[in-house]
Amino acid sequence: MKMRFWQKTYIFTLVLFLVCLNVGILSLTVYTYRKNVEATETAVIAEQYYVAMSFERDYDYLTETSAYSSPSLLMQSFGVYYADKGLFLAFKENESTIYSSFTNEYEINKNTLLHTDFEGKRHIVISSEICEGKYDMIFAKNVEFLDSEFRSLMFTYGLTSIGVSVLLAILLYFILKKLSVPLEKLRKTTEVIESGDFSVTAEEKGSDEFTLLARSFNAMLAKINEQMAALEREAENNMIEAERKQMLVDNMAHELRTPLTSIHGYAEFIEKANTTEERRLIAAKYIVSESERLQKISQILLDGAFIRENEIDMDDIDLGTIITDVSEKLQMRAEKAGVEIVCDALPAFIKGNETLLSMLFYNLTENAIKACSSGGRVKLSCLGNEAIIEDNGKGMTKEQLLHITEPFYRTDKSRSRAEGGAGLGLALCKQIIQTHGAEMRFESQIEKGTKIFITFTRRQ
Amino acid sequence: MAKILIVEDEKAINDLVKFNLELVGHECKQVFDGESGLTEALKFKYDLIILDVMLPEYSGFEIMEHIEGTPVIFVTAKSAQQDKIKGFRLGADDYITKPFNIVELVERVKAVLRRTKAYINYFEFDDIRVEFDTRRVYKNGEEISLKPREFDLLEVLINNRNLALSREKLLRLVWEYDFEGDTRTVDVHIQRIRKKLEIFDRIQTVYKTGYRFEI
Numbered sequence: 001m002k003m004r005f006w007q008k009t010y011i012f013t014l015v016l017f018l019v020c021l022n023v024g025i026l027s028l029t030v031y032t033y034r035k036n037v038e039a040t041e042t043a044v045i046a047e048q049y050y051v052a053m054s055f056e057r058d059y060d061y062l063t064e065t066s067a068y069s070s071p072s073l074l075m076q077s078f079g080v081y082y083a084d085k086g087l088f089l090a091f092k093e094n095e096s097t098i099y100s101s102f103t104n105e106y107e108i109n110k111n112t113l114l115h116t117d118f119e120g121k122r123h124i125v126i127s128s129e130i131c132e133g134k135y136d137m138i139f140a141k142n143v144e145f146l147d148s149e150f151r152s153l154m155f156t157y158g159l160t161s162i163g164v165s166v167l168l169a170i171l172l173y174f175i176l177k178k179l180s181v182p183l184e185k186l187r188k189t190t191e192v193i194e195s196g197d198f199s200v201t202a203e204e205k206g207s208d209e210f211t212l213l214a215r216s217f218n219a220m221l222a223k224i225n226e227q228m229a230a231l232e233r234e235a236e237n238n239m240i241e242a243e244r245k246q247m248l249v250d251n252m253a254h255e256l257r258t259p260l261t262s263i264h265g266y267a268e269f270i271e272k273a274n275t276t277e278e279r280r281l282i283a284a285k286y287i288v289s290e291s292e293r294l295q296k297i298s299q300i301l302l303d304g305a306f307i308r309e310n311e312i313d314m315d316d317i318d319l320g321t322i323i324t325d326v327s328e329k330l331q332m333r334a335e336k337a338g339v340e341i342v343c344d345a346l347p348a349f350i351k352g353n354e355t356l357l358s359m360l361f362y363n364l365t366e367n368a369i370k371a372c373s374s375g376g377r378v379k380l381s382c383l384g385n386e387a388i389i390e391d392n393g394k395g396m397t398k399e400q401l402l403h404i405t406e407p408f409y410r411t412d413k414s415r416s417r418a419e420g421g422a423g424l425g426l427a428l429c430k431q432i433i434q435t436h437g438a439e440m441r442f443e444s445q446i447e448k449g450t451k452i453f454i455t456f457t458r459r460q
Numbered sequence: 461m462a463k464i465l466i467v468e469d470e471k472a473i474n475d476l477v478k479f480n481l482e483l484v485g486h487e488c489k490q491v492f493d494g495e496s497g498l499t500e501a502l503k504f505k506y507d508l509i510i511l512d513v514m515l516p517e518y519s520g521f522e523i524m525e526h527i528e529g530t531p532v533i534f535v536t537a538k539s540a541q542q543d544k545i546k547g548f549r550l551g552a553d554d555y556i557t558k559p560f561n562i563v564e565l566v567e568r569v570k571a572v573l574r575r576t577k578a579y580i581n582y583f584e585f586d587d588i589r590v591e592f593d594t595r596r597v598y599k600n601g602e603e604i605s606l607k608p609r610e611f612d613l614l615e616v617l618i619n620n621r622n623l624a625l626s627r628e629k630l631l632r633l634v635w636e637y638d639f640e641g642d643t644r645t646v647d648v649h650i651q652r653i654r655k656k657l658e659i660f661d662r663i664q665t666v667y668k669t670g671y672r673f674e675i
Contacts, residue, residue, distance in 0.1 A: 253537055254514065254537040257537040257558040257559055258470055258472075258473065258537060258558065259472075260558075260559050261473060261476070261537075261558040261559035261560065262470075262472040262473055262476060264559050264561070265473075265476040265480075265559070265560075265561070265562065266472075266476060268561055268562050269476065269479060269480065269562065271624065271669065272562065272623050272624035272625075272666070272669060272672070273479070273480070273483055273562075273622060273623055273624070274483070274622040274623070274624075274664075274672055274674045275479070275483060275622065279479055282475065282479075283479070286472045286475065286476070289472070290472055
């Protein structure tokens, strides 16, 4: 049988209490009864004493006044007289009965007191010597009221016991039930939680142990909720990460398949087609240019992998020199596009890798030139540990700025491709920046231009 | 043979499709972004549109939603199943993923055109007329009797004219199964067609490749 805590408490408390109660009342009853018996005995002894004294007095008087008078007559008159008052008397001389108002012969030792039944009624019997030991007087008094008194005492006791027990059972039931209400509530709360709803809390009212338990329980619940939220966030992040990776793979597949399709297609065309010499030449040129593009993508991917996988040597280098070199290298390219390139770089020593930083500034400056139309202007500058690349080209939207450092992202797909880009440049730049523990920040406005800030941590 | 619009932002791929479709006699118009693709498709009547999915301005799917009645074949690197399903649900007639090979492209174009357009059911060259629906061949007005496989072979060669087809490819296209064994079957049938129609120059043997019907 499954019992709740409060039910167990109820049963044990009730049993314990009832045992104590009954033992108590019973002892009290028995004690009262004993006292009654004692008092009755004392009264009976007094009465017997009085009878014996009266008899001795009358006996002395008789023996003094008439020598021939029979003591048996006196005994008879006493016996008859007291028989009316519910007393039995018997007189013995040397073990032989002289007179008896008892219906039957009754034997009893000298000088004793005992309780006995006569004709089914309770009597106290006293035997004593009288007249200086000449006679034995046996005295018996009906005390059946003691039995009825005992019965009435027991009845009262039983009634009290039952009454108190019932009252206690009822009161205890309600008290314990009420006390266990918070526990029951807590249990119900745990059931709700078990069914998967973690948003509930246990009630914290009062200051008893149950409230303390509820408080601890709520604290635990809060902790669990926190952990679950953290897990959910992590799972979500993993999902986002997985999606991002999938997108990267998709983009990569696209970037690789496009040149591959061209190379394969044009090779097949040259091999199989019955066509003009001019078209064969175009096909061959496409094969060359698309192979170069593939080469470029793989180079960037390899560079990226190299930066990721290898320890990069960091030296004390002059940022100003690197920027000046890059601007000189791109001078021709800029002139061709009709873009003016300005360099304003003072020496600034930082810790870094010269090759990677050249790659970084070359890439960013190249992008800046591409963003400009003819007549545009690109400005490279460096002050302290901050380098700025600024152009007045077409600019980017906020949405574009968010994505530009993602691999294979292009702000202008067709144009960038036509210029041979793969959408990997800025992803590589970001990697170089990270390797240097530097920061790259973009400011851009559509049709106004873009400004890139690169901040290095100072040389130690 | 058919007027085809090619919408593909990658110039190399666009040219590749154009060169190959022109080889087999189609007339091609090239556009390089979604917007002009849509304008072009709505302005003129084309027999077929070859459509890239990832395009600047409008995506191929977006363009697809605005075109009615013109058959479309998607050409894209997106090979994911959902994209294919999406393409077909929008009413695309076929889907080619990059990288593709020329014969596959030409065959799919032919298949879609045959399904959707009043198919040109004859082909004439020199003094020969080939009727595809009745499966008869005439030379100077006189019927030449060709066996079924010979006719199938001639039809495949004409459909892929100016393109060299390997013996294996021909086996697959004509006999319709991957024939590992005897490619000499193809040689024997080619010889018979050449002899029966007396067209020794038209069907060229391409060194180390196969055969090409040239016109």
